[in-house]
Amino acid sequence: MTENTMKNINFDYIFNEIRPITEYGIRAKQEAKPFIKGQEADLKTEFNKIRAFIESRQRRDLIDVLKHTKNIFETIHRAKSNQVLDEVELFEIKNFLILVEKIDKILRGISDTDLKLLQLTPLPQLYEELDPAHERLNTFYIYDEYSQKLKEIRNEKRQTEKTIRLLKKKIKEEIQEKYNIRLNLKNEVAISKSQKERIDELNKEVNLRVSGENYLNIIFKIKNTDEIDKLEKKYEELTYEEDDEEYKIRQNISGSIKEYSDILQKNTKTIGEIDYLIAKANYAQKTGSIEPEIINELQITIKDGRNLKLEKTLKEKHIQYVPIDLNLNKNVSCITGANMGGKTVTLRMIGQIAAMASFGMFVPCEYARLCLFEHIFISAGDNQSIEKGLSTFGAEMVNLKEAIKSSDRRCLILIDELAGGTNPKEGYAITKAVVNYLKNKDCITVLTTHYDNVANDEGIKNLQVKGLNLPDETDLSKTDNIEHVQEYMDYRLIEVKYSSDIPKDALKIAKMAGIDEEIIKDAERYL
Amino acid sequence: MRLIETIKQNNYETVSIIGLAKNAGKTVTLNYLIEEAINLNIKTGITSTGRDGENTDLVTKIQKPAILVTEGMYVATAKKTLMLSTAKAEILETTGISTAMGEVIIIRVRQKGNIQIAGPVTAKDMKYVAERLKHYGAEVVFIDGAIDRKAVSSPAITDACVIATGAVLSRDMKKVLEKTAHAVECCSLTGTDEHVKNIVRKVNKTCIISEEGKAVVPDIKTSITGGKKISEMIDEKTTHVFIKGAVTSALLKELWENKYLRGIKLIIEDGTKIFTDINMWNEMRKKGLKVEAMNTINVLAVTLNPISPEGYFFDSEVLKENMKKVLPRIKVVDVVSGGDED
DSSP states (O other), X not given: OOHHHHHHXXXXXXXXXXXXXXXXXXXXHHTOOOOOTTOHHHHHHHHHHHHHHHHOTTHHHHHHHHHTOOOXXXXXXXXXXXXXXXXXXXXXXXXXXXXXXXXXXHHHTSOOTTGGGSOOOOOHHHHHHHOTTOOOOSOBOOOGGGOHHHHHHHHHHHHHHHHHHHHHHHHHHHHHHHHTOOOOTTSEEEEETTOHHHHHHHHHOTTEEEEEEOSSXXXXXXXXXXXXXXXXXXXXXXXXXXXXXXXXXXXXXHHHHHHTHHHHHHHHHHHHHHHHHHHHHHHHHHTTOBOOEEESSSOEEEEEEOOHHHHHHXXXXXXXXXXXXXXEOSSEEEEEOOTTSSXXXXXXXXXXXXXXHHTTOOBSSSEEEEEOOSEEEEESOOHXXXXXXXXXXXXXXXXXXXXXXXXXXXXEEEEESTTTTSOHHHHHHHHHHXXXXXXXXXSEEEEEOOOTTSSOSTTEEEEEEEEEOOSOHHHHHHHOOGGGHHHHEEEEEEEOSSOOSOOOOHHHHHHHTTOOHHHHHHHHHHO | OOHHHHHHHTTOOEEEEEESSTTSSHHHHHHHHXXXXXXXXXXXXXXXXXXXXXXXXXXXXXXXXXXXXOTTOEEEEEXXXXXXXSXXXXXXEEEEEEETTEEEEEEEEEEOEEEOEEOOSXXXXXXXXXXXXXXXXXXXXXEXXXXXXXXXXXXXXXXXXXXXXXXXXXXXXXXXHHHHHHHHHHHTOEEOOHHHHHHHHHHOSSEEEETTSOEEOOOOSOTTTOHHHHHHHOOTTEEEEEEOSOEEHHHHHHHHTSTTGGXXXXXXXXXXXXEOOHXXXXXXXXXTOEEEESSOOOEXXXXXXXXXXXXXXOOHHHHHHHHHHHOTXXXXXXXXXTOOOO
């Protein structure tokens, strides 16, 4: 599926609505690849996992845990490349281990065989290394318990600090008492220069020194005694020793983390998978989607299918969406019928459902049975190509070429009003030829068309929009509003077997849109 | 009563320290409050809106006191600054809030040391961090506010504020007094009547309120550029004008053009939103400009730093006495000279 197709069938909107919580989940989503023909069994397992999450009460608990998950890719990577992790990184690893344990415990509580495939590996040994004090807290510190040496250094540091504090306090108190002055928090006092005697006195005090002067005051500060100087130097040395020891400890733990880095990485991946699956389960529940039945035969059957993007838009306008039934069991199907009959919407819906199923998502309908495709194509009002300078017709042909090129493999090809922008004669001819070509391929092609006689072929399924269902003709002119069309439109599709003509509702709709009566009358003459 | 006791007695849980200029003594004030809290065994939490606690100030390259934190204190700061600190920390939480200096980390101090503090930048993040610090056990959270981030002292986040001012504001002591008085005035404006508050809360946009209690919203992009339009809509029936966001000199001048303005009340969000020229403001106030605030800020105290890093200084006693005269109802503390309080 090209990006263009993704946008055109509004699958980009749907995929955006899948919102994993963690960065691991976001990554899993980004790396997600569609399941293609031949991977039906894998897809079935994927669906089983989603269903298990939908049905399990533990989904809430898992979401709560996932919300607290931080990205540690970078940290694991650093450990792997022999870097010494800092305290914050060790904290992150510790929390990640706690989280893995929690998720693992919750998963074990869900008795589903397919979820057993989501194997997490708790690392209690590594956790022990990050919690040497057995505090069972999710905080981290280079604990004293890491080494006897660290403990001793810290004790000595504490003692030294206490001694310094007491010594300083004693000196401060002595000075304050002796000279009847008050020293501030910085152990300073400002003395007015007018107090000459006091200044002389303080100048002589061995425990004071002049720390500043201005035109009014002289500022005295407590001087360290030799003993204090020595102790402070000792304190500083102890700090260096402590830093050294802490570094060694961090180095050791980082080494252990490196040993386990592959398992850690695998765990992040599994968490990502779980997160992505839960996001899909949430969305399935939110949109009332169901698990589709995946078959090998070329077929798409949809009961009460909904186009999610349109449904949302209508909901905002308080308009009910009319679900559509479809059974595409031939290689080529035509959708014909009234303008504004929802043909393009239905086309997009088919694309959405097929794309959702292939991305391992539940689908928005009552029932769906379909096969997997290798490619999905759509040609419908491709604005992007037009911006590139191609005309509508030119863009269509470029798209068509791509689809036809891939039609040797199993594809879903959706074509909206092929060659509608060119002259009817040639347009019809091209359409007919394309249909003839594609009806022998292992592809499902669905096209909407206004051309009579395209669907008039044994091998082609003709689905017709039921169309306008007006109470009587007089209503038409009264309504005079194009928006009322949807009130009278029956969007359902019926299979038409022998009719070759396409219902003509265009004039009625033109009338409702408020086109001049004179023109409508005139047009009727030409029919 | 000592400042810290006032904080405890009023149950203020979050107190911001706003410096009126760089080197106004904000960090000294913070250290002072921390020391006081330690003496009373009050557990504190600390964070900042700018990078602080560095040896030299990033802006002016002047020696700056570091923030000394002791065992049991809680700190929220960016990772890079944490890694440079000499204090030993127990990591409690990585908040996911990112700053230029890295993610904001919440720690408990396990061994005292000097720490650099660079907290969250936005008001919303600040509110979260303050809550978390309290959650872990801080009884009082001090927020060191940067000069250009007055918004954190907005009542939405903090219960009260301390304003740090000093000689650095001007060589002229009169100017220092004037600027400080203006800042205090802005913070402690009268609160608006409850019924007017309700009208404003409902509209939550710049609006003109008439005597019948009807609010009209002018068609303007911002209040800053919409002064003329607002002014045109003020008539004899107008009782209040609410300005959402900043009140600038230009805006005030344009409003002043309206002859009815003297009779009506100008309502602003809070004192941190005033950015006008002091002289103009004072003149208008004298001539009858009435200003009220949706939220009032508790100014707990003004702290003084009588020394300017440019080398000049004031006599600390004189500055203190004069400040007390212009701010008779506010506690004035000279934290640099000693922090003695009356």
